[in-house]
Amino acid sequence: MTTGIVSVGLHLPGAPVGNDSVAEASGADPAWIQDRIGMHARHHAAPRQTATELAVAAAESALTGVAVTPDLIVVATVTPDRPVPATACFVQERLGLAGVPAFDVNAACSGFIYALSCAHGMTLAAHARTPLVIGADTFTHVVDPTDRRTAPLFGDGAGAVQLGPVPAGYGILAVELWAEGSQAMYATVPREGWFAMDGRSVSGVVMDMGPKILQAALDRAGARLDQLDRVIVHQANPRLVRRLAEHVGLGEDQVPTYGSVTGNTASASVPVALAMADRERPFRRGDLVALVAVGAGMTAGAAVLRWY
Incomplete structure (x- = not known):
């Protein structure tokens, strides 16, 4: 198991x-x-x-x-x-x-x-x-x-x-994590004050590390990009999610977007999008699913799983 x-x-x-x-x-x-x-x-x-x-x-x-x-x-x-x-x-x-x-x-x-x-x-x-x-x-x-x-x-x-x-062969197949502290000030909440973000720099890291972390997780899982049924991406904003999907060659049916109705919910973004995707079109046993996120820190993570 x-x-x-x-x-x-x-x-x-x-x-x-x-x-x-x-x-x-x-x-x-x-x-x-x-x-x-x-x-x-x-x-x-x-x-x-x-x-x-x-x-x-x-x-x-x-x-x-x-x-x-x-x-x-x-x-x-x-x-x-x-x-x-x-x-x-x-x-x-x-x-x-x-x-x-x-x-x-x-x-x-x-x-x-x-x-x-x-x-x-x-x-x-x-x-x-x-x-x-x-x-x-x-x-x-x-x-x-x-x-x-x-x-x-x-x-x-x-x-x-x-x-x-x-059962063996299903579930979490691989997880890949990354961080780069030299980029920590790209997005931050100070001890006193409001959230601040360098949007251009953050977008650059998303477009660079999103594909890299996904591929690293796929390699660890022994899977290929063209085998993925769906990819649940951190819903930073719908335009950025679409750019990222197009950049790696994934279609709209593979990369659902929900940020238009949820906004960016930070740590909740990936599991909220996963649950919404399952409600909209339930995952089937055997589906190969990836989760991908880039966040402040800067940090990034990707997981590949076989749905059961």
Whole structure:
């Protein structure tokens, strides 16, 4: 037996926030947001709503109807409820999983794949059998709503996957991770202040490292690009996702985009998109699926799995 995804779930808070609402605060032209970025809605957490609340809702969604009890919780987030303790500990208590190991991972928008790698590694070391992996962020809480360059881009949400034993040949085949600290200031949230980003530099790293990290994971899995059924990419923005897909030669049916209705949900982006893809067109047993993300740090991660 190996380890694979046995269920997925997501949670997006509140009603969709349209471009007109974002434009009113930021001064951005609603038409520019739609045409230049490709977004027309996103979800905003309430001012006092926490990453824990979103993570728990996504976890409950993933666990509904699944006869699996998590024996490990890993939460990827850059907006923890508190610096200490880990948000995962609050999630553990809310889910009624007393005694289950729980910790957080911060690798920005690549965080979910880092968390997935940690959980998978712990199953290989026999420290866990059924990890629950969650990506959750209230990133709009650290974005200046008056900044026309960043405010339209981001949304809040959470996505979760429940892992469990699957037959050999299925499940997680390979994970590849990367980081480059010399690029750390390309995207950052200071101790006091709002999120700041050098958009041109970040886009350059995405276009460079996205294809490289995907190919490295495929090589590790012994698979080829043309064998992939679907690729779930971090939803930085729809235009960038489409550019990346075209750059590596993948079609729209292989690389779904959901950022137009979710915004960039940071650590939640990949699992939210994975769950939305499964709802829109359920994965079939045997599908070869890749997850790819590039985030602040700069960081990058890719995973290749055979759906069961």
